[in-house]
Amino acid sequence: MLKKLYPHKILWLASYPKSGNTWFRAFLSALMNDGEVAINKLETDGIISARETFDVVSDIDSMDLYDEEAKLMVNNIYTHIAQSSDSLRIIKTHDAYLTEKNGTSIFPSEVTHCAFYFIRNPLDVAGSLASHMRLSIEECVNIMCDNNATLATQKNNLNKNKQFRVNMGDWSTNVTSWTNGVPFPVHVIRYEDMLSNPFETFSKAVSQAKFNYSPEEISRAIKATSFDQLKKQETQFGFVEKLTRDVQFFRSGTMGNWEKELSPVQITKIMQTHGDVMSQYGYI
Amino acid sequence: MHKYWGFGLHILSEIEFPELLPADFEEADITISAGEVPQNLSGDGLIKKPFSQLTKDEYILNIKGVCRYYAGYGKNVIFEQAEESELLSVRLFLLGTIMAAILFQRGEIPMHASAIIKDGKLILFAGNSGVGKSTLLASLSNLGYEVFSDDVCVLKIDKDNTVTGTASYPMIKLWEDALDKLNVGEFNKDYKVRPQLPKFGQFFYQTFNKETIPLDKIFILSPQNTVGEVSIKQLESVAVFKQLEKQVYKFQLIGNTQLRAKQFGLLSKVASQAKVYEVLRPTRGSNVQLLTQEIEKYL
Numbered sequence: 001m002l003k004k005l006y007p008h009k010i011l012w013l014a015s016y017p018k019s020g021n022t023w024f025r026a027f028l029s030a031l032m033n034d035g036e037v038a039i040n041k042l043e044t045d046g047i048i049s050a051r052e053t054f055d056v057v058s059d060i061d062s063m064d065l066y067d068e069e070a071k072l073m074v075n076n077i078y079t080h081i082a083q084s085s086d087s088l089r090i091i092k093t094h095d096a097y098l099t100e101k102n103g104t105s106i107f108p109s110e111v112t113h114c115a116f117y118f119i120r121n122p123l124d125v126a127g128s129l130a131s132h133m134r135l136s137i138e139e140c141v142n143i144m145c146d147n148n149a150t151l152a153t154q155k156n157n158l159n160k161n162k163q164f165r166v167n168m169g170d171w172s173t174n175v176t177s178w179t180n181g182v183p184f185p186v187h188v189i190r191y192e193d194m195l196s197n198p199f200e201t202f203s204k205a206v207s208q209a210k211f212n213y214s215p216e217e218i219s220r221a222i223k224a225t226s227f228d229q230l231k232k233q234e235t236q237f238g239f240v241e242k243l244t245r246d247v248q249f250f251r252s253g254t255m256g257n258w259e260k261e262l263s264p265v266q267i268t269k270i271m272q273t274h275g276d277v278m279s280q281y282g283y284i
Numbered sequence: 285m286h287k288y289w290g291f292g293l294h295i296l297s298e299i300e301f302p303e304l305l306p307a308d309f310e311e312a313d314i315t316i317s318a319g320e321v322p323q324n325l326s327g328d329g330l331i332k333k334p335f336s337q338l339t340k341d342e343y344i345l346n347i348k349g350v351c352r353y354y355a356g357y358g359k360n361v362i363f364e365q366a367e368e369s370e371l372l373s374v375r376l377f378l379l380g381t382i383m384a385a386i387l388f389q390r391g392e393i394p395m396h397a398s399a400i401i402k403d404g405k406l407i408l409f410a411g412n413s414g415v416g417k418s419t420l421l422a423s424l425s426n427l428g429y430e431v432f433s434d435d436v437c438v439l440k441i442d443k444d445n446t447v448t449g450t451a452s453y454p455m456i457k458l459w460e461d462a463l464d465k466l467n468v469g470e471f472n473k474d475y476k477v478r479p480q481l482p483k484f485g486q487f488f489y490q491t492f493n494k495e496t497i498p499l500d501k502i503f504i505l506s507p508q509n510t511v512g513e514v515s516i517k518q519l520e521s522v523a524v525f526k527q528l529e530k531q532v533y534k535f536q537l538i539g540n541t542q543l544r545a546k547q548f549g550l551l552s553k554v555a556s557q558a559k560v561y562e563v564l565r566p567t568r569g570s571n572v573q574l575l576t577q578e579i580e581k582y583l
Contacts, residue, residue, distance in 0.1 A: 052412065056536055059336045059345055061380050063413050066480055069349065076334035158482055160414050160459055162507065 002032055002211045003043075003087035006113050010082045010089045011209065013044070015118035016144075016174045017094050017151065018128035020191040022241065022249070024118060026225040027202060028090060031213055035220035039233045040240050044090040048074065048106065049152060049163040057081060067159050074106040074164075082111035094151055096169040096177040112184040114209060120191035121283045122171045122270050123258035131251050132242070141266045144171045145273045171270075172277040190281060192255050198222045227253035287312075289494055291383055291394070291438055292450035299371060302475075303379060303455045303485065305492055314386060316378070319362040321352040329539060338539045343385040350374065353382045358390035373478050379453070384436075384534035391543055392438050393550050396533040397502070398456075399432040399449060400424055402583055406449045406497045408437055409579075410531040411505035416565065416572065419462040420505070422471060422486070423576040429583075431456065431488055432497065436533050439499065439550060447499045447554050454492035455485045465572060501559045503579060504531060508564045514578040515564045524555040527562065 015021040025044045030037040046053060054062050054070065057077045062070050082089055099105055107115075122144055130140040143149045151166035159165070168174050178186055187208040193201040203218050213221075223229075231250040233239075242249035258267065271284065278284045288295045288304035295304060296312035325337040325344060336345045343355045351374045354362040361382055365374050387394045397410035398421040409417050418434050425431045433451035442448045460482035463471055475485040503516075504527050519527060528551045529535070538544060554560075561582060565575060 051414070055413065057333060059333070059381050059534065059537065060347060060377065061413055064376055064380065064478065064481065064483075065347075066478075072348070073335065080334045155461075158459060158461060162414065 001087075002028075002209075002213075003090070005211070006088040007086045008082050008111060009113035010078060010091055010108075010111055011113045012048075012107060012115035013090065013092045013118070014097070014115055014178050014186075015094065016120075016122075016125060016168065016171055018125050018132055019120035020118040020189070020194055021092055021094075023194065023225065023227070023230065023253075024116065024189070024205075025090070025092065026230055027221050030221035030224040031206070031211070031217065035217070035224045037221075037224050037229075038237075039230055040237060044092065046091060047163065048078065048091055048093045048095065049166050051162055051164055053077070053081070054164070062164070063160050065159065067154075067165050068101065070159070070164055071100050071106060072102055072104075075100075075104050075108045078106075079108040079111050082108070088113060094166050094168050094174075096167060096174045097182050098167060098169075098177060109183040114185040114187065115178070115182070116205060116209075117175070117178040117186050117188045118191060119175055119188060119281055121255065121258070122274050122278065123262060123267060123283070124191075124255055125171065126266065126270065127257050127261035128251060131247055132249065134247060137261060137263075137266060141262075141269055145269060146170055147173055170273065172274045175277050175281075188281075195227075195253070195255060290379075290453040291387060291436070292392075292494075292496070293386075293390075299375070301375060301379075302487075303375065304453045305489060305494065313390075314359050314361060316361040316363070319364065321354040321362055321364045331539065338385075338537060340540045341389055343382075343389070343537065343539070345377075345381055345385075347377055350377060353378060355382050355385040355389065358386055361386065370479065372476070376477055381534060381537070383452075385537045387438060388534075388538050388540070388543060391540075391546060392440065393543075393547050394436050394438050394452075394533040395449075395531050396435070397437045397531060398434050399437045399451070401430040401432050401493065401497055402500070404497070405500035406432060406437070407500055407583060408449070408502040409505060410502055415505040415507055416462075416575065417505060418456050418458055419466070419572050420575060420579070422456055422458055422462070422466055423572045424579075425456075425488075426466065426470065427576070427580075430491065430493070432493060439554065440496070441550060441553055442496065445553075447550070447557050448496040449499055450496050451492070451494060454488045456488070457483055457485055459483050462572070499554065499558050501561065501582070502528070502531075502554070503561045503563050503582070504528075505563045505565055507567050514566070514575050516561050516578060516582055519560045519562050521555050523562075524560045525551055527560065528554055 013021050025042050026037050029043040032043050051062050126140050130137045147170045152161045152163040234250050239249045286297045287307050289307035290304040293313040294309040295314050297316040325339050325342050327339045331338040341357050345353045349366050350369045352364040397408040398417040399406050399408045434456040436452040438450040471486050473484045477483045477485050
């Protein structure tokens with residue numbers, strides 16, 4: 001069991017939304033579970049912005065805190081979670097890696113095993129995000145270009161959703177925040193490589209995380225979590241993590257959809273705003 | 285010193301608590317005073333967490349920039365206010381976490397539930413923070429139902445072996461957006477619970493009932509990531525127990541194994557005496573009016 005190898009540590013799975021994070025979580029679950037995976041029972045440990053976890057560890061009703069106050073406490077909360085756990089915690093996030101008012105990040109480096117950062121062509125993210133959030137592509141392109149963009153957005157200083165406000169920044173900020181100057185190892189995985197070259201990509205990730213699995217075990221986990229398999233499970237059983245029941249979470253899982261989905265104006269806006277980072281990762 | 289009634293207790297306090305019910309008594313159950321809060325606790329079974337420490341009889345909590353608190357032996361609360369803070373915030377967390385710690389130290393079980401009285405019996409609406417307990421309570425109040433308690437209700441087994449409940453204090457806390465949706469004159473935005481929080485206290489001193497009232501039904505509200513209709517079903521006894529355990533307010537503050545046994549006894553009794561319903565509430569496409577309408581069918 002890979003989790004037992006690294007007690008008292010956290011593995012962060014970070015990404016802009018709709019970039020392969022859930023797929024990778026399903027892969028790790030299959031890896032830990034002899035090639036079996038149930039999408040509604042993934043063996044990873046939730047999301048950093050979950051309010052319930054915060055409340056139980058802090059003893060405080062976080063809805064009575066200001067969001068900035070809560071953000072300053074998250075680092076301690078996850079240090080405690082790691083230290084009191086006898087196995088590796090695998091925690092997802094869409095937050096950018098930012099520095100809070102007190103100079104710390106919400107991600108405690110002392111207890112971090114390492115992080116994976118999943119990146120996907122932003123032109124493809126736009127359509128996927130629009131479907132997921134039930135917004136227009138236009139709205140999603142704007143979100144992706146807005147450096148103050150948040151998820152679990154709570155208007156008028158309200159602080160009452162199931163998740164704390166997620167400060168994800170614009171698409172480029174999200175990427176560069178995780179790939180520059182983070183004080184622990186961050187391994188970048190391109191979504192497109194997961195699709196086109198799964199064995200090599202997942203094997204490399206397994207080795208970067210210092211997990212010990214044979215090529216056969218990795219192949220089995222890849223097969224169990226192919227896009228078609230995950231989509232089939234969602235159709236059959238639903239998926240607890242999606243925002244709304246009537247929208248498919250695992251939508252097309254392909255690359256290059258943007259050519260059909262985005263208007264020339266939308267394409268230009270994304271490329272003008274994110275061209276530098278896109279070219280760094282081979283998207284233009 | 286100020287004298288109040290809250291959570292079924294006589295409270296003697298150095299600071300004013302507009303949230304609590306003024307009362308007269310000779311002997312206080314608990315006292316609240318400003319003073320020095322110890323940095324650390326010691327003793328058997330000490331649990332240390334990032335902002336708190338817990339033993340069987342004592343508890344300390346540190347909310348940076350707000351206040352440090354001590355709760356001991358079910359009797360004493362000491363608070364040390366941060367310079368940049370104000371009493372409103374000090375009171376807010378004291379009436380939440382710290383009162384839960386005091387109640388557990390006294391062997392009481394607070395449930396995370398709002399409540400109304402119907403036909404002389406209690407109907408509880410339980411569920412996690414943010415699920416809509418207070419808004420539902422306010423909505424039922426608009427329809428003329430008798431409000432009993434907001435957010436917390438203390439349950440116990442009385443002499444006749446009946447489960448009864450005691451209210452917390454005569455104030456409902458409502459978010460600004462809930463107030464706007466409720467759209468009625470009875471509620472107002474006069475009393476902010478924290479200076480920068482759009483959440484407002486609504487007082488109901490006049491109608492407040494501090495008696496212990498027998499329990500009849502519990503509705504457990506649970507958000508679902510679906511669109512559309514509210515679904516309500518009565519739970520079978522095995523499922524009831526599992527669900528009820530999760531509704532104990534700040535259950536992690538139970539530092540006493542004997543109390544866990546007591547909690548087991550109480551919840552078993554609740555499961556056998558009360559009708560318990562699970563209310564699945566869609567996170568999108570539903571509103572408080574729809575929820576109220578559906579719940580009313582089962583009241």
